[in-house]
Amino acid sequence: xxxxxxxxxxxxxxxxxxxxxxxxxxxxxxxxxxxxxxxxxxxxxxxxxxxxxxxxxxxxxxxxxxxxxxxxxxxxxxxxxxxxxxxxxxxxxxxxxxxxxxxxxxxxxxxxxxxxxxxxxxxxxxxxxxxxxxxxxxxxxxxxxxxxxxxxxxxxxxxxxxxxxxxxxxxxxxxxxxxxxxxxxxxxxxxxxxxxxxxxxxxxxxxxxxxxxxxxxxxxxxxxxxxxxxxxxxxxxxxxxxxxxxxxxxxxxxxxxxx
Numbered sequence: 001x002x003x004x005x006x007x008x009x010x011x012x013x014x015x016x017x018x019x020x021x022x023x024x025x026x027x028x029x030x031x032x033x034x035x036x037x038x039x040x041x042x043x044x045x046x047x048x049x050x051x052x053x054x055x056x057x058x059x060x061x062x063x064x065x066x067x068x069x070x071x072x073x074x075x076x077x078x079x080x081x082x083x084x085x086x087x088x089x090x091x092x093x094x095x096x097x098x099x100x101x102x103x104x105x106x107x108x109x110x111x112x113x114x115x116x117x118x119x120x121x122x123x124x125x126x127x128x129x130x131x132x133x134x135x136x137x138x139x140x141x142x143x144x145x146x147x148x149x150x151x152x153x154x155x156x157x158x159x160x161x162x163x164x165x166x167x168x169x170x171x172x173x174x175x176x177x178x179x180x181x182x183x184x185x186x187x188x189x190x191x192x193x194x195x196x197x198x199x200x201x202x203x204x205x206x207x208x209x210x211x212x213x214x215x216x217x218x219x220x221x222x223x224x225x226x227x228x229x230x231x232x233x234x235x236x237x238x239x240x241x242x243x244x245x246x247x248x249x250x251x252x253x254x255x256x257x258x259x
Contacts, residue, residue, distance in 0.1 A: 017257045019084050022072040025091055026065040033061025033094035040105060043210055053105045057097050064093040079256040081162045082248070085240025092232050100225030103218035110214060124222060128229070135176065135230040139238045142173050152239065153247060153255065160247055162240075164258045170239055175231055 040054035071087035107120045142148060152166040244255035 017079060017084075017259060018088065019072060019076050019079060019257065022068040022087065022091070026068040026072075029061060029065045029068070029091060029094040032098050033057065033064070036094070036098040036101070037061060043214065044109065046210055047110055049111045050109050053109050057101075057105075060093045060097065064090050067091065079259075081244045081255045081257055082241055084257060085236055085244070088240060089233055089236045092228065092236070095232070096225065096228045100221050100228045102214060102221040103225065106214040106218050110211070128226060131226045132230060132234055135234050136238065138174075138176070139235070143243070146173075149243070149247075153243075154258075155251075155253075158253065160244075160251065160253050160255045161258045162244070162255060166239070166258075170235065 037054050037058040040057050041051075044050060044053050067087050067090045071083055075083045075087075103124060104121075107117055107124070148169070151169055152163060154161045154163050247253075247255055
């Protein structure tokens with residue numbers, strides 16, 4: 001990044017961008033990630049099987065905050081959209097960990113029969129992959145049908161600017177609601193089916209730990225996971241990383257954030 005031109009806005013247009021908010025976001029991520037790390041530490045300590053969940057959660061929290069800070073220091077003046085998009089995407093990790101990761105952590109690491117574990121994880125992982133593909137195709141369709149390239153990215157002589165109004169335009173795009181989609185609630189029943197299976201083999205009686213609490217949280221965290229991944233993560237990747245990369249490759253001009 002050292003050989004890239006530095007964009008220095010005029011005094012009249014020296015306004016904040018999302019990059020200037022990244023230090024605060026890094027601090028907030030430490031709090032959010034620390035909270036779910038403590039929850040996993042307490043919960044999986046009761047299971048007495050593994051320390052992996054809270055260690056992974058803590059490491060991802062530190063990584064997300066570090067990336068936000070490094071990107072802020074390296075990109076605050078250049079305002080490259082691609083680098084901001086990568087950092088913003090990784091910055092969503094603590095939010096997903098807190099609100100959407102319980103189903104994955106529980107069925108990956110809690111003590112249970114292998115057959116139950118993969119009976120639940122297989123449809124959940126397949127449903128997640130399907131959902132992300134569907135939403136990505138929605139974005140591709142919207143970009144072409146609504147002419148979003150010309151609305152979001154302003155071509156100038158030596159650069160391309162991601163307009164200040166772009167975020168507002170993107171927020172008006174139609175979204176699919178995972179909480180109202182039948183197949184997602186069907187897949188979300190997998191944790192409850194897993195709970196019945198665990199009960200049928202007297203697993204609750206033979207192992208310690210907060211199984212019931214994690215099963216309930218898993219049921220609600222699965223559709224929340226889909227929403228966060230698609231309409232926070234996937235949206236950022238598509239409009240802040242994927243499209244700018246294509247534009248830069250095609251035009252040879254850098255895509256920057258508007259002041």
